[in-house]
Amino acid sequence: MPKTGMEPLRRRALIDATISAIGERGALDVTMSQIAGRAGVSSALAHHYFGAKEELLQATMRHLLLELGADLKSALHQANTPRDRVSTVIAVNFSTHQFRAETVAAWLAFYVEAQKSPSMRRLFIVYARRLHSNLMSGLSALLPRADALAAAETIAAMIDGFYIRRALKDGPSDAVSAARLVENYVELRLAR
Template sequence: MPKIGMEPLRRQQLIQATIDVVAEVGLQGATINLISGKAGLSSGIISHYFGGKQGLIEASVRHLLDQLKDSLLSQVSHGNVSPTDRLMAIIDSNFSPFQRSDSATKTWLCFWAQAMHDNELRRLQNVNSRRLVSNLRFSLKALMEREKAEQIAQYSAALIDGFWLRSVLSESTAQKFDQASRFCKQYILDMIEQHGAANHV
């Protein structure tokens, strides 16, 4: 009989092991045996908790998405956050230490590549993209016209994704991530200065 309360712990162990193994050997090389061995658990428990490797892969993507969401919430949940500060927090969450870690970056890249061939991973990636644009748009709408906020939200999301990818592929990753974050923030600040309602009254 499994101990009561062990399932959440074991599920998290397997998810973390999946992220680590995918980072080491890629998605195709991440076998059930490698993942369970990394977690120090039996391979059969993957089927028990996740229904198989595919279910575990999808749960791992959701974990990465949750980490991104939680990073933002931790910065803005205390209230009295201005729209501009919230926009800066969105960028910080996308370039957080976790999102720039070796295991997370390699795993994200593997998931993105596989999403072209996997409907559920594609759906999860679309959720991620829509959430980023929605978060940006929400704060920008408080600062400028709706149509302009929509446009800048789309551009900003593309910049964030593009600079994140370039940083991952850079040989000087830490420096590139810091630079990318600054560039994205400066773009948004420039757009607020140029199109903000306060400048057109």
């Protein structure tokens, strides 16, 4: 155990434990003790750092969002053409890092939580907006505005759809074929 600044380490460990607990369980009904146990600490400590369960869950979701954002940003950095940008957005969403069963199950669970929690919902809206604008940044150069908007909606729905199907281990649960199907739509769309 290093001495200085336990706080960031503990917070991170608790967030990771939250993701894996939710991912394994498939729902948010994990207890603070279970999460804390996975992180190797007591439930009291989790409360010490996060105050309430709700806050821990929000922090976890923010972390997921941040990770996705970072992956996306670095990947888009080397995408030059509009067409590349579209493919990059798709590829990142189905990258092995983002499409882990654990992560996907957590997303789904948070989706449900967002129904009740306004602040959780706000986070999802941020995510949806960013996805939309990233897609549009490529599509609007390739299609008339109305078509680009429709395509962005469709691609976003497909991504969510494949995520949910993955969570149930139904359909093409592997990232590669899911990504290929989305790409296929893009091709059809651009082929006029």
